[in-house]
Amino acid sequence: MTETYRRPTARIHIESRECGPEVLERLTGATYFPERLLGPAIVTTVCRAGGHLLYVTAPSVIDGEEQVDYYLGLLHGGGPDADQESVRRRRELVRVLPLDDATTRWLSTKVLDPVSPRAAEVRSVLREFADFHRSSGADVRLSYFEPSEPLEELARELELPGTQPSSAHIPLGTKHSGREIFAAAGIPVPAGSGVCHDPGALASAVAGLAATGLRELVLKLDSTAFGGGLGNALLTLDGDITSPGGDTVEERVARALPGAALMDPKLTWQEYVTLMKDDGVIVEEMIGEVPLLSPSFQGRITERGTVEAVSTHDQVLADDGQTYHGCTFPAASGYRQLLIGHGLRVGEVLRERGVGSGDFGVDFLATRSGDGWRLLGCEINLRATATKHPFTMAVGLLGEEPTPDGRFEVDGVEYVYEASDVIMERRYRGLRPAQLIEAVTGSPIGYDPVRRTGVVLHLMSPVTEFGKFGALCIARSREQASLLMRELRDLVDGLTPRG
Template sequence: MPSPLFAPQQRSTLNISIQSRECSTLLLENLPGSTLFPERPVGASIISALIEPNGTVICVTAPKMEDAEAQIAYYTDLAATAAGSDDAAAREALRGRVTVLSLDDSSPRWLSEKLLDPDRPDARAAQEHIAKATAAARASGAAVRLSYFEPSANLERLARELGVPGNQAAARHIPLGTKAAGRRLFEEEGIKVPAGTGECFDIDRLVHGMCDLMARGHRRFVLKLSSTAYGAGLGNALLDLTDLPGNAPAQGAHLASVVRERLAGSQVLDASLGWEGFQAAIPQAGVLAEEHLAGDELRSPSYQGRISDGTVVTVSTHEQVLGPNGQTYTGSAFPAFDGYRDVLIAHGRRVGAALMRLGVNQGDFGVDFVAVRREAAWDVYGIELNLRATGTLHAFNAVTGLLGTTPADDGILRTADGSPRAYLASDSITAPAYRGLRPSDLIDLVRRSPLHWDQEQGLGVVLHMLSALPGHGKFGAVCVGADQAHATDLMSRLRTLVDDWAERHNA
């Protein structure tokens, strides 16, 4: 049953959303559109807040949101439809419950640094607005929530100043999210991991560890910068040494010399970093090498969980959609394959329980896996622990908000009448021909098409990250279907729709 737009008997809620991605500033500077990552969850945040009785929301973004009013109206209209109200007065009332504070700062700094910058008038004005709104909400008896993407010392400071608790793990736990720490935790919990080295802070130790792995028969490697500053696979490099002799002694000086020389030819996935930049990061970030897993079929599933009120809550499972290099995250497909979904859930809950024993008492976390099929059997390996929200969460929140439901214990998402739903989400629908197109025009294009979200059916397309369109030729979308084949078809039709539009626009 749709949520009522207003329910005076229920407590009001002010949701403050500051989705700062606190990763390497080199990544934010060089990955096209990545400075706009904080905008990805805006639509989901608006929908989630407005379907709550008496829910209001303040979203902070930077750089400046393109066609902001058109975007806000788009998400407000989706929320109004989900709440069962399409009349103009109700939509106007909903619009009054949304504030987007959009800072005109396109630098690669973290959003938290932009917001807390004492030298920028727009940042000071945004802080004052948040403080006044928080005080007013408290005075009226409303609950105030501060939501952010990952543990952040900056946003913890803001939370203390506002007197509002944050919703992620404490910043002191950030080291638990490194590649090396995740690998150790997996091993301690009995979760398979690829053969690998320990964490190394210089090339000599890395070469020594790789020579040990080669003595055990491994020749293809993934090198990983361990720090939490590198995400989406962009802190990884690939190295293939299968041409080296199979009987080479592990500790031989000649082999070590060859491996050291060959490291410079590693395929660093962040091309802007290159081997020199990758190597220069090792003393501070740490690095480890793992075998590059092989089998008859490889998939990259993930588990999303949350620690809340002393319990581990399973949020979702996904198949990660990776770029051509097989390492870089571009999107996700929900749910994960049923052939190993129960294993992901069991492993994810075990990881969450271990984090609680280590003192983590709240917050999102995710576990990335590689599933390897060898003949008819699947092996699941733990690859990475993310002590934060993941790139899957904004699409999940938008879909579950619109459908008014969450996955059952078996990980399946169903509508009120029991019909299953699957979706395909992408943050990287991109083409050079899209550059110069406007978010407002794309919204209108999809709205007029059969692909637009159909609330009655619980099917269709929802757009996000639209401000990357004019400058980068890039946007995101989540396509909800009756099954994964249907969702994939919707994504294909969306690309065709936008390709045809771009061709007409550029003619």
């Protein structure tokens, strides 16, 4: 759960996505990833807690002042009738600290760059901020998205606690370790293999699964560096691959493997094989049942060592069924309690294996089983997940934590939301965040703090170069949330010419 603020609060945010730089190069607009939690940080730390926020980005936030003012005004109103003195006081609590570096290096690497004068200036500001607020008795923390040695080094230099598990436990987040943890928690998983490091071993593993009748399989790089399903490949085998013939099944599979559909379109099969040698690949049964849903549990191991349920979502995936695009909250009622129970058991196993504190996420596949649902363990993320920024924003705006059964209820009214990180069209390129803000706040769909419903924008900077941005749509029903998302797209379509 989010923290209860008893002391003055001060937060430094370095929301670095620590997957491989080569992966970031292939994710549209990923260089702007560090700003994804800017809005939630402002709403929770500044607007709700009255605390101080130092938010580091690289590259710079486009239309940064307009974005900060937009988030500051979500709860209190930022129009011409706003109390300007109150607005000024809140504005003084926020500082966005940019490094003008648009490379795909990790943000933590940019901040710790030993030869960059600007990085040295940033580190000096971080030290001054941490020392000043610590001396004033504030609860000062370094917030980051996922564990890494550079971020832990920075936390030690600043003498601050971090918010994520130790990087020593990163191997627990691999695909094969995830299957072992699911087994220890008593949670079923799709049929699958051990880790394969060469095409021959992979062909043998696939052949073994094919012998059981499986023909649709998913290959998964056994690495935490490939987020969003980019390390996966879909393999379809011919129906007669195990029939008698001159070749062995392994030989037939080996010929079929290069035809696997790689989720990362910029990877070749040979590059995938090279990655396999270092990271390994597992093979799993491709679950093709309809309907097939992808619920996700978010949990946290507290500093006291207790495991807590934070949230549940149903993930919105791309047409390939592998790549994350967004989510809806909460997860469907038919399996939500089962999802929470499974997620908590995974957290207990992680704690038993030495994870002391921090965020974790657990993805599942949900299929019909008689009159109910069956959940299969899919993946464990030992970090925050892509659902964190919409959930944190919703908690901040609604001013409530979820109920024990995982719902938002305020004054007897239930609220749900739909969120997307991938609202993207080529014709949106050239728009600026300030234009999006003006359009949404000037329309009926903008977030209304009285009704507690409406559209909240996030990750806006990529729209200018890539035509991509994100949004959170809070409503009182799933249908209303989906309608808000459609109306937002129509609104932004109207800002750009077709053709």
